[in-house]
Structures are given as structure tokens and as C-alpha cells.
Amino acid sequence: MQQIVNFLIRNKTFITFLLLFSFSLFLIVQSHSYQKTKLLNSANWVSGGIYNSTNNISDYFHLKDYNKQLVEENLRLRKLLLKEGLNVNDSISYTDSLSSNYRLHQAAVIKNSYNLQRNYLVINKGSNDSIRQDMGVITSNGIVGIVENTSSNYANVQSVLNSLSEINASIKNTNNFGSLKWNGKDFNTVQLVDILRAAPIKKGDTIITGGMSSIFPKGILIGTIKDFSLDVSENYYLIDVELFNDMTTVDHVYVIENLDRNEIMNLENSIDE
Amino acid sequence: MNKTTFINTVRFILLILLQVIIFNNINFLGYINPYIYILFIIFFPFDKDNRILFLFFSFLLGLSIDIFCDSGGVHAAACVCTAYCRPLMMRSVFGLSYDYHTIKIEKTHFGQRVNYLIILILTHHFILFSLEIFSFAHILLILKKTIFSAIFTLILCLIFISLFSRKSS
Structure with missing residues (x-):
């Protein structure tokens, strides 16, 4: 017992460090999970x-x-x-x-x-x-x-x-829908995934929100197709979407x-x- | 409340405000922001006896920035790590004179000061961006952000240190 106490006292700095560090890691992990009221947010x-x-x-x-x-x-x-x-x-x-x-x-x-x-x-x-x-x-x-x-x-x-955001989106005038994600690279382009290969797409097509969620009504503008390629499975398109909105302003x-x-x-x- | 506590409290609040109001909005070339709040960690008086207090204040500093930036606990983790490693960095840069713990950052040699700042800033930024991006696939992005932001932070830190240090007689 005495030895444990001694050990704790000797390493008290390191233990404090570990405690604080793991607490911050806990906060990071907790902030990664979507749809939970976060402990800390700037809306206070x-x-x-x-x-x-x-x-x-x-x-x-x-x-x-x-x-x-x-x-x-x-x-x-x-x-x-x-x-x-x-x-x-x-x-x-x-x-x-x-x-x-x-x-x-x-x-x-x-x-x-x-x-x-x-x-x-x-x-x-x-x-x-x-x-x-x-x-x-x-x-x-x-x-x-x-x-x-x-x-x-x-x-x-x-x-x-x-990078946690996932919004239902579709190509205007077709019924193909996929989800809108962001790869964290360019603040003008987001990625639209899970559009079937059969979908007729070309550069410049307009992307709008799909009506599959109760958050956005169908038909709100998102952006235009900037570039597209097939994903690894070659069944779905990976589409780069240029936002209409300038997110910086x-x-x-x-x-x-x-x-x-x-x-x-x-x-x-x-x-x- | 003695003078050192007062100065450190004021510095704590001022640096947080400066960081969130001005320096988080610079976005030089779209992604480069200096993180000058680590000046608090650089300036905090060196004392072997209150290292726990120092760790705790660094944690609080990071946490406050996190609340403003909505980044979970990224800044807090980076700050605590940097604060914990600080004595190690000082021993390696300043050598023996560290043990006299009367050392003042503004009175050190320019070369030593730059070395110390570079090590501290790089450690902080690397942990910060690794935790923020949190993926090995983006290791190049992490390194790019670390290096460019570190250069920016280093320049601003040197300017701040020479602006706000009292002239030694």
C-alpha cells in the first residue's frame, strides 16, 4: 500500500498529464459522434x-x-x-x-x-x-x-x-439520389457519392437536395458537377460538386x-x- | 494575488480573445492560421514545483480555444502534451542554465530562443493537426498544415516576444 502511494506521489505530474490528456481525447471522440448534444460547443x-x-x-x-x-x-x-x-x-x-x-x-x-x-x-x-x-x-x-x-x-x-456531414442530394431532372459528403480538401467542392453508374450525368449538371430527408425540402440548390469518376467498385459515381454558395462569405x-x-x-x- | 499571477491571468484572457477574434480569421492562402495562444505556455514561469498547476492551466487554455472553435478537445490535448514536454525541450535547448530556473525567454540568445520556439511550436502543431484530421491517409495534409502554420506562428511569436519584453538594463 505504502509503495503504491509512494509511486502515485512520485509520478503525480505524469498521472495528471495522463488524466488531462485522456479527458481531451474523450472530448475529441465524443465530438466525432454525430447527433449527440455535445458537452462543449460555441453556442453558449x-x-x-x-x-x-x-x-x-x-x-x-x-x-x-x-x-x-x-x-x-x-x-x-x-x-x-x-x-x-x-x-x-x-x-x-x-x-x-x-x-x-x-x-x-x-x-x-x-x-x-x-x-x-x-x-x-x-x-x-x-x-x-x-x-x-x-x-x-x-x-x-x-x-x-x-x-x-x-x-x-x-x-x-x-x-x-x-467531414461528418451527410446530406441527401439528387441530380436535377433525374431521380438518382446519393449523399453529399466532404473530403476536407477544398472549401468550394463537396463530393456526391452513391449515384448509380447508369445515371445520365455530365459536367455542369445541377445538383439539388433530394426529398429523402425531413431536413431539407426537395429542390434546394447545392451546386454543379465539376468532375466525376467511378469509385473502386466501378458501380457508383464519385462526383465533385462545385458549390453555388461561397462558404467563406x-x-x-x-x-x-x-x-x-x-x-x-x-x-x-x-x-x- | 501577487504580480506574476495577475500578469499570467491577464495574458491568459488576452491571448484567448486575440486568438478567437483575430488570428482564427486570417486564413492566409485559405488554410494557414497562426496559433499564438501558445505564447502562454512559452511565457509561463519555469518552476519545478508547480508543474501540475502549469499542466492544468495549459489544459484550460486549450479547452477555452476548443469551445470557441467547436473542435472537441483537439487544442486541449495538444496544449497538455506541449506543456508536459516543455521541461524536456528546455533541457535540450538551454542545457544547464535551465536548472537555475531564473531564465527569462526574452533574455536568452536569439539562436537558442528560435530553437526552443521551433521545437515547441512544431510539437504543438503536429499534435493539433494530427488529432484534428485524425487519418493516416491525410498525412501529407497534416505535414503541410503543420509546417506552414508553424512558420506563421513562429514569426508572430518572435514579434510578440520582442514587442512585449521589458528592456533589460
């Missing part, structure tokens, strides 16, 4: 508050860009409206699917990162503004990510530029709330049981 009032106040200042330097984005979006919407008035059959599915089952909330990004392997954003709306886990986040150009954690005033968004975003989500989840759970 300290870091959220700091990011919010710095964002208040840095926003002024980008006012011109924001205005330009807004004008572009207005232009697009106006064009859509004109087209809608002239030819009802030619409406884009974007407007169809966003009709009644979805509600949009606006929010501003107060922290953004794109140079890590697992990137997260922080937005300035939280559970007080009825933002919940697993809501989709988009801009006028395309998708941004999925809400992962919320505090009362801030929410943590898992960016599409995150996202600021004002929309959070999509699916009003039917609870119903869908209940149904899925009842099948599992």
Missing part, C-alpha cells in the same frame, strides 16, 4: 456573446456585399414572379415544395470557419426563436448546413464543409423548419419498433 452565452459583439463590428465592412446579395436575390425572385404570372406550368420545384409544410426563419451567421476538417457555424438565433436541432440552413444561393446544437439565443450549425441565412417533422419522425420510430 460566453462565446456566443463574444462572437456576436465582434460580428456587430465586422458587419459594417461587408455592407456593400450584403446589399449586392440582396439585390441579386430580389432580382431572381422578381424574375420568378414574372415567370409564374405568365406560365403556371413552368414553376420551379423550389417554390412548390416550400409552400405550406415549411416555415422559414431568418438569422445571421456570427461565426464561420472553413479551413478545418469539421467546420461549424454559429447563428444568432436559438431555442428562444424556435430554432431546434436538425433544421436545415440555406442562403439564397444554396445550402449551408444543419442545426446541431442550440442554446437559448444561439445555435450551432454543422456546415456542409464538415455566408452571412444572412434562412433556417427551414419542417412543420411535419414530428409526424414523420413518429412514423419512422413506430416502424423501427
Whole structure:
């Protein structure tokens, strides 16, 4: 007994080191698992508050860009409206699917990162503004990510530029769907996998979200096909998708709330049981 | 509270704020960011008796950065490792004068100082990026990020040390 105590006292620095190190490893492993409320995230009032106040200042330097984005979006919407008035059959599915089952909330990004392997954003709306886990986040150009954690005033968004992210996507005008992942290399390109070899694809095709999940409605823009190749099994395509969204400059975003989500989840759970 | 504790507390908070507000957003060439918060580990007074305290503060420093960056415990792990290995690095770089533990980083020879910083920064960055990327397939990416970020950090650390050290009479 005496020897054990002596041993502990002699090596107390090393033991402290081991304890702290294994605790940090535990935190890393825990942060790798998707869909768990993480112990530590930046959507708390300290870091959220700091990011919010710095964002208040840095926003002024980008006012011109924001205005330009807004004008572009207005232009697009106006064009859509004109087209809608002239030819009802030619409406884009974007407007169809966003009709009644979805509600949009606006929010501003107060922290953004794109140079890590697992990137997260922080937005300035939280559970007080009825933002919940697993809501989709988009801009006028395309998708941004999925809400992962919320505090009362801030929410943590898992960016599409995150090696854990997996989003259902399909090729526009076909029914082939696969999942959208990121290999961590270039912050303008994401990868679309599991598209069958039989699918008719070519460079420049548009990729949109598929309606297979309850997070995003069908038809939200993602990007265009930049390059494609067959994977190891030669049965599926590996497609590089160039994002429409410039992930380095996202600021004002929309959070999509699916009003039917609870119903869908209940149904899925009842099948599992 | 004595003067050293006060200075270290202020340094702790200031470095975290500087890191998360300014230096995490530089993104030079898209991916190069300096991690200047390790100046805390470099500057922390050398004392054989409170190594546990030092480990603990380094852990806290890394953890605070992790909370801001949403990176799990990557920075915390890297900081604790670096802090644990610091006496070893000092012994190898400064030799015997380490045992007098009155050594001040700003009063050392330039060559020794650069050596010490390079070893410390490379260790920290390598652990940091290995844990962050966490895959052997990306070993080249890890090395690339380590080396380029280390150069950036080293330059900034040298500038900070010469800016904020008191003139020795």
C-alpha cells in the first residue's frame, strides 16, 4: 500500500498529464459522434456573446456585399414572379415544395470557419426563436448546413464543409439520389457519392437536395458537377460538386423548419419498433 | 494575488480573445492560421514545483480555444502534451542554465530562443493537426498544415516576444 502511494506521489505530474490528456481525447471522440448534444460547443452565452459583439463590428465592412446579395436575390425572385404570372406550368420545384409544410426563419451567421476538417457555424438565433436541432440552413444561393446544437439565443450549425456531414442530394431532372459528403480538401467542392453508374450525368449538371430527408425540402440548390469518376467498385459515381454558395462569405441565412417533422419522425420510430 | 499571477491571468484572457477574434480569421492562402495562444505556455514561469498547476492551466487554455472553435478537445490535448514536454525541450535547448530556473525567454540568445520556439511550436502543431484530421491517409495534409502554420506562428511569436519584453538594463 505504502509503495503504491509512494509511486502515485512520485509520478503525480505524469498521472495528471495522463488524466488531462485522456479527458481531451474523450472530448475529441465524443465530438466525432454525430447527433449527440455535445458537452462543449460555441453556442453558449460566453462565446456566443463574444462572437456576436465582434460580428456587430465586422458587419459594417461587408455592407456593400450584403446589399449586392440582396439585390441579386430580389432580382431572381422578381424574375420568378414574372415567370409564374405568365406560365403556371413552368414553376420551379423550389417554390412548390416550400409552400405550406415549411416555415422559414431568418438569422445571421456570427461565426464561420472553413479551413478545418469539421467546420461549424454559429447563428444568432436559438431555442428562444424556435430554432431546434436538425433544421436545415440555406442562403439564397444554396445550402449551408444543419442545426446541431442550440442554446437559448444561439445555435450551432454543422456546415456542409464538415467531414461528418451527410446530406441527401439528387441530380436535377433525374431521380438518382446519393449523399453529399466532404473530403476536407477544398472549401468550394463537396463530393456526391452513391449515384448509380447508369445515371445520365455530365459536367455542369445541377445538383439539388433530394426529398429523402425531413431536413431539407426537395429542390434546394447545392451546386454543379465539376468532375466525376467511378469509385473502386466501378458501380457508383464519385462526383465533385462545385458549390453555388461561397462558404467563406455566408452571412444572412434562412433556417427551414419542417412543420411535419414530428409526424414523420413518429412514423419512422413506430416502424423501427 | 501577487504580480506574476495577475500578469499570467491577464495574458491568459488576452491571448484567448486575440486568438478567437483575430488570428482564427486570417486564413492566409485559405488554410494557414497562426496559433499564438501558445505564447502562454512559452511565457509561463519555469518552476519545478508547480508543474501540475502549469499542466492544468495549459489544459484550460486549450479547452477555452476548443469551445470557441467547436473542435472537441483537439487544442486541449495538444496544449497538455506541449506543456508536459516543455521541461524536456528546455533541457535540450538551454542545457544547464535551465536548472537555475531564473531564465527569462526574452533574455536568452536569439539562436537558442528560435530553437526552443521551433521545437515547441512544431510539437504543438503536429499534435493539433494530427488529432484534428485524425487519418493516416491525410498525412501529407497534416505535414503541410503543420509546417506552414508553424512558420506563421513562429514569426508572430518572435514579434510578440520582442514587442512585449521589458528592456533589460
